[in-house]
Amino acid sequence: MVKEPRSGCSINLALEIFGDKWTLLIIRDIMLGNKRHFREMLQSDEKISSNILTNRLQMLEAQDILKKQPDTTHKQKYIYSLTQKGIDLLPVITSMAQWSLKHKAIDEESSKHTQNLIDGDEALIEKFVEGLKETHLGHKS
Numbered sequence: 001m002v003k004e005p006r007s008g009c010s011i012n013l014a015l016e017i018f019g020d021k022w023t024l025l026i027i028r029d030i031m032l033g034n035k036r037h038f039r040e041m042l043q044s045d046e047k048i049s050s051n052i053l054t055n056r057l058q059m060l061e062a063q064d065i066l067k068k069q070p071d072t073t074h075k076q077k078y079i080y081s082l083t084q085k086g087i088d089l090l091p092v093i094t095s096m097a098q099w100s101l102k103h104k105a106i107d108e109e110s111s112k113h114t115q116n117l118i119d120g121d122e123a124l125i126e127k128f129v130e131g132l133k134e135t136h137l138g139h140k141s
Contacts, residue, residue, distance in 0.1 A: 003016075005110055006066065010013075012057050013105070015079070017059070017060075017063055017065070018092075022048055022052055022053070022056050023056050023059070023060065024089075024092070024093065025048070026041060026043065026056055026057065026060065027060070027065070027082075027086060027089055028093055029044055029091065030066070030080055030081075030082055030086070031065075031082060031086070031087075031089070031090065031093060031132065032093070032113040032114065032130070032134070033113065036051065036070070036079045036080055036081070037077055037078070037079065037080070038050075038054075038057070038077075038078065038080075041053055041080075045110065057080065060086075063085070064083050064085055065083060065085050065086040065089070066080050066081065066082060066083065066086055067080070067081050068080055068081075069081065080133075081135075081136040081137070082132060082136040082137075083136070083137075084137065085135075086136070087129060087132045087133060087136065087137075090117075090125070090128070090129060090132070094114060094118060094125075095119050097111065097114035097115075097118055098118050099119070101118065124127075125129075132136055
């Protein structure tokens with residue numbers, strides 16, 4: 001599923017993964033909304049269709065940004081977790097949120113999960129990253 005890139009340009013390489021309107025929203029939901037199951041992601045405000053969600057989850061898995069594991073509590077469910085590559089996207093998500101806060105009219109309720117990270121200091125961000133590592137990678141600090 002991983003295709004040959006159009007060019008080796010660093011911007012192009014990122015856009016080939018994140019250049020659609022859904023991929024970063026899926027990562028946002030997993031990272032900031034703790035949505036770990038397919039059905040939870042389908043219920044996001046942006047109303048992604050199931051076929052697009054399936055496609056993007058498969059692509060993110062192939063890119064080693066997410067991993068999918070069977071849910072031990074339900075035989076027909078899977079749990080999606082961020083890999084270290086996925087966790088490393090936190091500054092990208094935070095920077096995009098900062099840009100929107102500066103240049104767009106935002107819905108404060110919808111943006112509350114990024115506002116704390118934007119307003120926080122390095123210690124808060126590091127604590128958040130450690131929580132992601134514990135939740136998604138099983139690393140305890």
